[in-house]
Amino acid sequence: MGSRLTGDERRVTLVMSALELAKRGGMEAVTIRAVAAHTGVSIGMVQYCFENKEELVVAMAEQLVLELSGSARITFDTLIDWSELRGRQGLYRLIRTGLEWGWPVIEANPERRLLTYEIMTQSLRHRDAGFPRAGAIAVAQREHMTAEVAAFLEECSRGTGTAWTEPVSAIARFGLASLDGLVLRWLVDRDTEVTKRHLDALAQAVAAKAVEVPADDDSAEDGE
Structure with a gap:
């Protein structure tokens, strides 16, 4: 080097x-x-x-998260015409597209996803064995992932004129927990077609946690 x-x-x-x-x-x-x-x-x-190794492992976990979140960000460069992406239907389309962009990264690098879970389970195992500092790695990994997803969801809601009915961090945790299950199942059976249908259902479930925000009435201001 x-x-x-x-x-x-x-x-x-x-x-x-x-x-x-x-x-x-x-x-x-x-x-x-x-x-x-x-x-x-x-x-x-x-x-x-x-x-120490703990700091290196945290950085490894962050890199694995960034590989996935980077693909979701491409969504906003791809879907340029925001005027058509309004309301909960537009929100659903954005979330679905983000998942669709992210999935090929998972599919092309299954060993990376296994490492994500290996880092987390190893950290929790060491924590339960009496090393609380090791457990902090798993916490940091989850918090970083939750923050990335929450930022994505916030941008989706702003761009589509919607508002979340629950704290966005809670919705991000729900989405991540569901996605973890889908990824683990795919790692077992590698059934991409079934997984894609489940990803669509996940996008709908997340979008259902938002409401449409009425547009500002500019006409009233014009008449003043």
Whole structure:
């Protein structure tokens, strides 16, 4: 890894290296020493970027989340004509499209999704064994995912003239819990067609938690 890399670039390179190691040998294969050897840098360089393995694992979890949330953001670049996306029907279309854009990322990288769940379950197992700091990794992973989904849902509602009837964070947790179930089932049976029908049902269920906001009456202002 060249000396010209910035600190952020070094961190990304180390995280991608750690993900590759985890893909080959599971999370047990991810150590500071192994990441240094795989990346071709000193152990001190890895420790300069990540104080310990826990910090590296958190960064790995965040990278996995960003890979999915990035695909959802493409929705807003693709659906340029917002004028046709109004009300709950428009909201449903946006959410469905976001899921449709995100699904190929899941399908093309099943080992990445397995790592997402492996990181979470390993962290919770260590927490239950008496290491609360390890459990914080799972909490951070879920909070990061919830924040990404909530931001997406907020943008969807603003663009379609709708408002959520529940706290958006609660709706994001509902959506994530449902999506987790669908992803895990797909990882077992790899039935994409059935999964896509369930994704459509999920988009409808989430959109049903919103109401349409009446448009401002500009005519009254014009008459003043």
